Structure formats: C-alpha cells, structure tokens
Amino acid sequence: MGRKSARITSLFAVIEGMQRRLEAEGLERDVVDAAVTRGLEALLEIAPPTRPAQPARRKPLWTRPRVLAKA
Numbered sequence: 001m002g003r004k005s006a007r008i009t010s011l012f013a014v015i016e017g018m019q020r021r022l023e024a025e026g027l028e029r030d031v032v033d034a035a036v037t038r039g040l041e042a043l044l045e046i047a048p049p050t051r052p053a054q055p056a057r058r059k060p061l062w063t064r065p066r067v068l069a070k071a
Contacts, residue, residue: 015040 015036022032 018036018039019032022035023029027035
C-alpha cells in the first residue's frame, strides 16, 4: 500500500467550504455568516492553545552567593 502524504487544510478553505455547503442548502447570506461565525467560535473553544512546558531558568552566576576556597 502506498504512503499517504500529509494534507494541510487552510482556515480559509474550511470557511469557504462551510459557506458553500450552507448556501447550497438555500440559506440566506446573513444566516450563513452567523452559522460560520458560530462554528468557528465553537472550534476555537474546543481546543484552547496550550503553552509548552518551560524549562527551569538558571540564575546568572553573578546572582549566586560566592563561596571562597580555603587555602
């Protein structure tokens, strides 16, 4: 079986597809706009952005207490 290549879909393509399908159903333009807007809002609420874990930052050497070596 052949390998499938990764397919990327742009946000513009998603919105355009939603609009075309709803307009094909005979909905009015204002209804289509409201439905697409609500759909995008719902999509963004599902997966809030997450921040990757930040590694602990080290303090610069000059902020650490100095330990004097005994001679």
